[in-house]
Amino acid sequence: MEENEEGRVKEEDEEEEQEEVWSWGAGTDGQLGTGKLQDELLPQLLSLPSLSAVGSISLLACGGAHVLALTSGGKVLTWGRGTSGQLGHSEMVNSPHPKLVMSLDTYFITHASAGWNHSGFVSDAGDAFTCGDGSFGQLGHGDYSSHCSPVKVSFLDDLGVKQIACGMRHSLVLLKGDSGDEVYGFGSGKRGQLGISKKIKAISVPERIYEFEGVKVTSIIANGDQSAALSADGHLYTWGKGFGGTSSTYSPQSLATSLWFTKAAVGWNHVLLLTADGEVLMLGGNHHGVLGNPEKMSPARLLADSGEAMLEKVPGLEGNRIMDIAAGAEHSVIVTGHGVIKTWGWGEHGQLGLGNACNQTSPQEVSLGHRSQTEATAIKIYCGSGFTMAVRTPHIP
Template sequence: MSRKRDRSAYFSRHDAAKRRLPLPEPAEEETPTMRPAPPSAVVVMGLPQDCSVLDLKSRFEIYGAISRIRIDRDAVGYITYRTKDSADAAIAAGLDPTFGITVNSKMVQVLWATDPLAMWREGVGNSRNKGSMSKLVRAEVPLSKHGRGNRLASPIGNTKLSEASSGSSVLEVSFKGREINEDDKDESEQRVWSWGAGTEGQLGTKILQDEHFPQLLHQPSLSSISSLACGGAHVIALTSAGKVLSWGRGNSGQLGHGLVVSNSLYPKAVTSLDGYFITHVSAGWGHSGFVSDNGCVFTCGDGSFGQLGHGDHASHCSPVKVSCFVDQHVEQVACGMRHSLVLLKDCTGNQVYGFGSGKRGQLGVSNDRVKSVNVPKVVSGFEGVEIAGIAANGDHSAAVSVDGHVYTWGRGFKGFEDARVPQCLNSSLNFTKVALGWNHALAMSGEGEVCMLGGNHLGVLSDLQNISPAKHLPHLREVNLEKVPGLDGTKITDIATGAEHSVIVTEHGEIKTWGWGEHGQLGLGDTRDRISPVTVSLGYDLNEAASVIVFCGSGFTFAVTMP
């Protein structure tokens, strides 16, 4: 049985498709359509006209891995990071009022891609001249597509100097801060120099590279420094107002910023300590210590050997109060490679405590071999001795008593056995300061004489031809101090030691260095080792009234003038 179709109903659908809707009114100007910006995308405004994509990438990949990058015809950069944390770091660096971010020596502004100003700029760029080519082969294409990975082999930081073109069409944006000129500095103002290993940002130069000559740091935040502590590759600065700044390597949380970061190129406040007036700081290989005026001690960083003193082996990225000393008054803290010392003082006397790795006897808590201790224990052998100061570096520990004696314990200096309890060094001099390296030590007397102990590896102890060879035979138990030769009676006002280099300051403000020089830490313009003290030129005439103090990290050096 067949049924006749209703032709009018069947063809009505096709007829309706042929009906056309009226066209919209033509727009006077095309409105750009933009995809929502990724949460990890930033815009860099104010780039120099000669800036290339690789220049931009070299400057900004220190904050994290970059997935996409381009520069438009008006020298505006667009960067997409792989993570939002990396973008956060770039934004924070750009907003820093002290340093900001420079590309080819020109200050730039970094904005979120979702910022109204950045979105307006993107819209203008898309609405006209759509045929213009980016400086990248193809805009918004990952660099890996063009045969480049996420890392460049050359050191991060561009040394090209260029001036911005006066005819630039770049939208200029005002900045919170400005660069500091030499003319701005007063003669009585404090100055800070750094040199040596800098690939972790520890020099504070904002460039990840070694420096073979002293670099004057233009950083207002370092204008009131009372002390520095230099560790494996990070630095802690203590201001006269009791505030703490830190920079350099932070992969173990040793910077105390609350986040584990690969590095920080500029001084950043340790805000968790803002409620305390800090009086003493110390930096170890991967951990840090802080002491407040009310006698509390805080630690952060790598805790895998118990060197933070919290009763476990956990690491912390913010300073945590050591509960063992809550009811006691801590005067100083000293951080070594994987151990820490604390000096307690009260009306009844003082004690030294040790915690962390003790494999070489550096804790001084027992004649027996102790692998590690994660809770502070009293150092033996100081009964009836009043300690004025403590020091730690590598696997060594040291203390100076009020009556001028130097005590050392831990790993034996080259030619000497390990000491598991403090040993008093044989000398008639009245010492006031001791500085420890990995294989050597310096001690300074109140009269400005400097003595040394240890081996002759890389010349860290100057020319041993002028030192009695009988006191440097292997396996001696008694450690003896020898005066540094070649100083000809020059009075020394300060000393410092790195892993394997030494620094002294004369009464005339001259800085002399010797020892290991592979990273330029001697400040002499090359990477050669030196076996005798050589004068370092700061390239600046110091005020006669100013004093100079020096500080050493493992492979870098700082000098600070104290007006």
């Protein structure tokens, strides 16, 4: 009896220590996972019973109005807008509740990305799968068809895909090459977002970006008509639609700065950058206050050529070490070393989580509900175009 009692207590403790998943902002397509088709102005704690059998969340990928969730067991759950087949459920309908992607059940999925209306997945064997809207070739299957179940990108067979990044109507993949990491692009290229050094309407087969020869790329990022990559030595490369009103760039350009960046979050008109010292800087425009109040910000580091976008510190974060960053279409989110979430920018759908639909020009604190101040937690944040999600887990010493 004592052993049973101890076991029951242990189970209860483990239950109490389970992760929490929160969402807020635009929700009319079911992308918040609450089961309701409405916007939420404050963070909502989700009930995800389907996770109990497949493990904890290891990654969320948020798109135009849909979400992909990877679990520690290599499974995939999706929810939200599915009218282009981007949920991978073999049908083109929305889903307000998380559902397993059954066609990927025999694979161990390690990476995923959500675009505007398409999705990409990578398995531990290095295979890439895509589904959803393919009308710009962004699925990489050599045609312009859409698919409602994930289809393997045959062009990339045996090449060892590491990551995939989905933008508005284009996709990037990161491979491990012999001389360095290889990056490929496919889909819409009107704004230069494919990085293939020429203006092209669209391509439906992955094409290599040769500027990365000899560069060790650690991550690729895509959003809107923008593309970016981070290298192992902390350099940021950007291409596609220009930031801050600058012209489009058709091949990757390295940001001229001595700073070492560990993470980049790309919006439609701006980029957030996290340095190795836990400082956040921003590159790009200020529409809807997405980058703070430009009248109160003093110019900091500039790109090499005059007239290019300005790199500046985010105001109001002095004295904080930043642990994570995320960017929606035109809003920004950060997590401090004390586990505090702060948001600013476009707030029309409640994506700032502040209880209103107002824009904010400086970081504002978001509350995820009561937790003991002595209880250490880790928070990861993710942004869709007009919504935000957070995963809070107990800190394991």
